[in-house]
Amino acid sequence: MEVNPGIPNSYFDIVYSIYALGWTVDLQQTLSNIYSYLKPGGIFIFSWEHPLHDRLSYEQSSFNFSKSYNIEGPEYNEAWHHNVIIYHRKLSTYINTLVEAGFIIEKVIDEVALPDTPSENPSKWYSTQKAQLVPATFIIKASKKF
Template structure:
């Protein structure tokens, strides 16, 4: 169901929410440098989408660019976008819960920009990523903050209309209920990372507002009014033990 929806909607997401951006109302890699020096690094993008984050990595000197994504259209677009990169590019059309043939203990860096939360099996996905990384390898991911969709704008005010505590698969309102995404508490992401052998370095949910006027439509999925109440994005930086 999710794959079908992505094939229909892929074009409107081409180039959106990609490095150096981490997500709505969040920090910027250019300003904060969470990855550090990526020159000569072998990097893996989980949910690579249209390839713009991999392009960012390539333009900054990464040695090898690898990625996987569920969507055929996204992989086709990423292959075209990255065709002029002077380094090795290897892309797989695959769900992140499965290993499509990626090597073990190979990558210096793995990352996922607003994609990891699509997994239907968080533990298996994180086990896979741990398997792919070298010992001491870096893993950074961003995703929509799990408080964000608990809050909705109704009748001129924001209200909590869903439980933060109850986890599980849900139809997603931002996608007009055409996809199913698992709601997970922030602690679930943190604890599952630890259980899968990662050491957590940072958890970031700072809210950064644009310099322009912050008065926009409060009913928008990502509105500045909502961001004044709850974060839209969280980021976790971790290392493979």
Template sequence: MDTKEMLEMNKGSWEINAERFFGRTALPEFGPLAPNEEDLHLFGDVSDKKVLDIGCGSGHSLQYMGGRGAKELWGLDLTTKQIETANELLQTQVVPVNLFESAMEDNPGLPMNYFDIAYSIYALGWTVDLDKTLSNIHQYLKPGGILIFSWEHPLHDRVKRVDSTYYVDKSYLNEGPEYNEAWHHEVIIYHRKLSTYITALIRAGFEVENVIDEVVLPDKVPDGDERRWYSVDKARLIPATFIMKARKK
């Protein structure tokens, strides 16, 4: 299956399942069982900043940025359903909103050397061409602009629970496209090592400033926790989420 076919497959599945994810994993949250922006302060003051959301989904992270005083809200997403929902959610914003239905591997008409901040909350890992996507983002940002993104930790789906025991089910070292177990094989996601993301950022012209894979556990474990994809029990052993911050040189 080539990259075009993978994108078409993933888009089709997202169009069907998008409503399941409306408002989930959006700023100030970075991802399951991870510290959030109010803990980390990675963005700093966003007032008067032009921000770009890569994989903007239902628009809730852009809504958060608008609420913090961002000057312009821009976003792109692969799916029609998500863009329609984001447009509806953001229609009351008093600042300019520009949304594009597009794969992150393509430039749908975004300006170059324009944005102060680009970010991607649990979306950038969907790319089928990491180098091309990061090259695009690097071009969109002003010199000194920052990129912040989060994604499922690449160790997370390598470890599986059987009864009450966890064991390594797949090699962490083998990279490439895989049918995703959590989606019941309806989508294909690339498995990449943490070092691959760091190296790709450097290759694209970024300076990596922070890599975070801390775990934040709730005070109370939810019922049926052991059956959850992101379980507290598993997070006691390995992180569910990683977060990176990089700057355009």
């Protein structure tokens, strides 16, 4: 994502990313690339796991904050049960980096739609019980200036 593989500038009307943008190491460069790929007025929509979600863990029959939301940087992600490193960023970092790249933020969504029945196992990474406390994901719609 950090390196342009030859995509022309001002080519796309819309770019979307579903649970991929958070894998980038250099968010600023990635968003600058995406901005350059869009036509003026083009739309960028992306989703990623909400930065509060992985801060909360289920231990001894209750949810606790196990990591600081405010500390950003690469870290082991427990959801994968392997040695997977993901770069933790605050929601404000995504928003501010979009603005710095030239995007106009049109909408931010982090509402939660919960099923009627709770998860059988509240310790699952994506459980209803956890989603009652913090959103599992966020979606941002941004546009390139005309």
